[in-house]
Amino acid sequence: MISQAETRAMKKALKLAAYGRGRTFPNPMVGAVILDRDGNHAGDGFHRKCGAPHAEVIAIASAGDASSGGTMVVTLEPCCHHGRTGPCTDEIIRAGISRIVIATTDPDPRMSGRGIKQLESAGIEVETGLLSGKTRALNRVYRHYLETSRSWVTLKIALSLDGRTAAADGSSRWISCDKSRRRVQRMRASVQAVLTGAGTVRADDPELTVRLNDAPSQRQPVRIVVSSTGDFGDSWNIFRSPGRVIIAVPEGVAARLTEYTGIPGVEVWEFPMNPGSQGINLTSLFERTAADGIGEILCEAGSDLSTRLLNDKLVDSVSIFTAPVILGGEGRPAFEQLGIGNIENAVRLENISSRRSGSDFLTEGCVVYRAD
Ligand SMILES: NC(=O)c1ccc[n+]([C@@H]2O[C@H](COP(=O)([O-])OP(=O)(O)OC[C@H]3O[C@@H](n4cnc5c(N)ncnc54)[C@H](OP(=O)(O)O)[C@@H]3O)[C@@H](O)[C@H]2O)c1
Known part of the structure; x- marks a missing residue:
């Protein structure tokens, strides 16, 4: 009793x-x-x-x-x-x-x-x-690591009411309201790493750091950028802001990145190319991050990386902010082809929570993958 x-x-x-x-x-x-x-x-x-x-x-x-x-x-x-x-x-x-x-x-x-x-x-x-x-629920990251040897990945997306993540020209600042953006800062502060794709770095030149007024000495999450080319255009903010940055690229690309590796805190991780795709093996990336002590990663990427992660069954949970904004069919979708084709095959969530976040709505849940 x-x-x-x-x-x-x-x-x-x-x-x-x-x-x-x-x-x-x-x-x-x-x-x-x-x-x-x-x-x-x-x-x-x-x-x-x-x-x-x-x-x-x-x-x-x-x-x-x-x-x-x-x-x-x-x-x-x-x-x-x-x-x-x-x-x-x-x-x-x-x-x-x-x-x-x-x-x-x-x-x-x-x-x-x-x-x-x-x-x-x-x-x-x-x-x-x-x-x-x-x-x-509290120890989901620990359980996941014991089962898979990988870091837990939460995909965070800010969506318009009609499911778009950016306008036709790629601009996405700001879809979500102030309150949601502050919430994202707290999300970043609670994970060990933030992940994005080179497409978002080229389009937005983000820092992806934690900027919370009430926590000036905030420990910064590691920032991870994946790229198959090592081309980041004229974007420097992520590399020059404080903290550790990992550039994850295919084998052979590191040699082209000397102007980044000279910056304190920036390191390059090379991985074999994924057979049949243009990128690195993302499973290997998350095994290496876990071995490096990174338990939980918040992914803030565009549709390309988000789609690859979901197709590879590597998204463990989602945090989706839906804002009262309409961007129309010419806006960028959250995901590209997922090979669903039938409502039966839709990606579904469990342990769902839904709540208001300022003028937005936040839906969170764990992704349920169908057995192949
Ligand atoms: N609303 C939101 O929540 C939100 C969040 C983030 C971004 N965005 C918007 O999304 C747009 C950018 O979208 P995007 O699809 O171009 O960007 P993305 O998904 O962030 O980045 C795509 C790039 O990531 C790299 N990549 C992806 N998978 C890879 C792999 N397995 N191995 C190696 N590299 C890999 C490739 O870089 P390389 O080309 O260098 O090979 C690819 O072109 C921007 O307009 C941005 O504002 C919106």
């Missing part, structure tokens, strides 16, 4: 876990709360960043002696293996915790219930499944 105090503690643990957003990858976000023998809050903690102590260890330290005989409420199954830090299960047993309430098991194959078994063998009462849906 789960008590009301434990449910409240799990809500707090979830909130704490979310403070680690964008910093824990490739680890999950985890929060933990300790209740003393009488069910009162005695301590808490969360995993701040990869390599830092785990939530359970911080919570035990903050609760002190009250851990003994108390209950730990934690968003994820405690680890039982030696990684960058020691096993949390050992700490929990040593602290004398008598009951533990866990939201979800850890999908990491080194864990997957082993931590729970160890705790049970030590005589600790274990309950699982409390608010598990919320924890699963």
